[in-house]
Amino acid sequence: MIIFILKKLNYPIIQRRCSSIVNLFQPIGTASNGNSPESPSVRESQELLIQITAAHKRIFIEPIYYQQKIPNSLRAIYVRAGVVESLQHALTLLPKEYSLLLYDGYRPSQVQQYLFSYFSQQLARIMPHATEQEVLQATKKYVAMPSADAAHLAPHLTGGAIDLTLADRHKGKLWILVQPLMK
Numbered sequence: 811m812i813i814f815i816l817k818k819l820n821y822p823i824i825q826r827r828c829s830s831i832v833n834l835f836q837p838i839g840t841a842s843n844g845n846s847p848e849s850p851s852v853r854e855s856q857e858l859l860i861q862i863t864a865a866h867k868r869i870f871i872e873p874i875y876y877q878q879k880i881p882n883s884l885r886a887i888y889v890r891a892g893v894v895e896s897l898q899h900a901l902t903l904l905p906k907e908y909s910l911l912l913y914d915g916y917r918p919s920q921v922q923q924y925l926f927s928y929f930s931q932q933l934a935r936i937m938p939h940a941t942e943q944e945v946l947q948a949t950k951k952y953v954a955m956p957s958a959d960a961a962h963l964a965p966h967l968t969g970g971a972i973d974l975t976l977a978d979r980h981k982g983k984l985w986i987l988v989q990p991l992m993k
Contacts, residue, residue, distance in 0.1 A: 857890040859916055859969045868901050868909035870977060875914060875921055882920035889915035890969040897972070904976075911977040916969035923956045 862871055875883035889897075897910060904910075917925075930949040937945060949955075954964035965971035 855890070857892055857969075859888040860891055860894050862887040862889060862894070862897075862912055862915065866898070866901070868904075868979070869897065870909060870911045872911060872913055874973070875917070875925075880921055880924055882918050882924075884917070884921075887912050887915045887972075888969055889972055893970060893972055907979055909977045909979055910974050912972060912974045914966065914973040915971070917966045919956060919958075919967055922954065922964050922967055926953045926956050929953045 862869065871887050873883070873885055873887055876885050893915065897912075901910065926949060929952055930945055933948045934940065934945045937948065940948070954966070956967075957963055
């Protein structure tokens with residue numbers, strides 16, 4: 811996400827470093843057969859979940875689902891240790907006047923189910939003639955389907971995914987990425 815926005819802002823140094831990054835603002839891709847890709851296989855990594863704090867002066871947190879009072883959402887943001895390392899590396903690529911604003915990391919399965927159901931309901935509302943299967947496929951383009959299968963968990967359930975945006979040094983959001991379905 812970061813690199814795409816920076817390309818839009820025309821930072822050639824970062825463009826050279828990250829020329830292989832694709833546009834991440836599109837729905838999740840589809841497999842060659844037209845269906846949503848299967849969930850990647852998950853294996854236990856023994857990586858610790860780490861709470862993101864305000865310890866870094868260029869990382870801000872705004873736990874969006876907690877603020878929206880979504881049931882079982884968390885007040886804090888937790889991610890795997892490897893994600894923390896990636897965030898710190900991303901900050902080295904950003905110009906000093908930019909920071910990261912984190913909205914979500916690890917989320918409980920109840921929150922994933924809520925988000926999937928909510929998006930499905932919203933898509934059904936704006937696609938009134940779609941079949942149940944079409945709504946399901948459309949929902950899976952934007953929100954990972956909740957799964958009880960430990961080998962195929964949604965990425966947020968593992969602490970391996972994070973929702974974020976760019977901000978200035980004072981936590982001011984720089985870019986509206988998508989029009990949210992949630993209000």
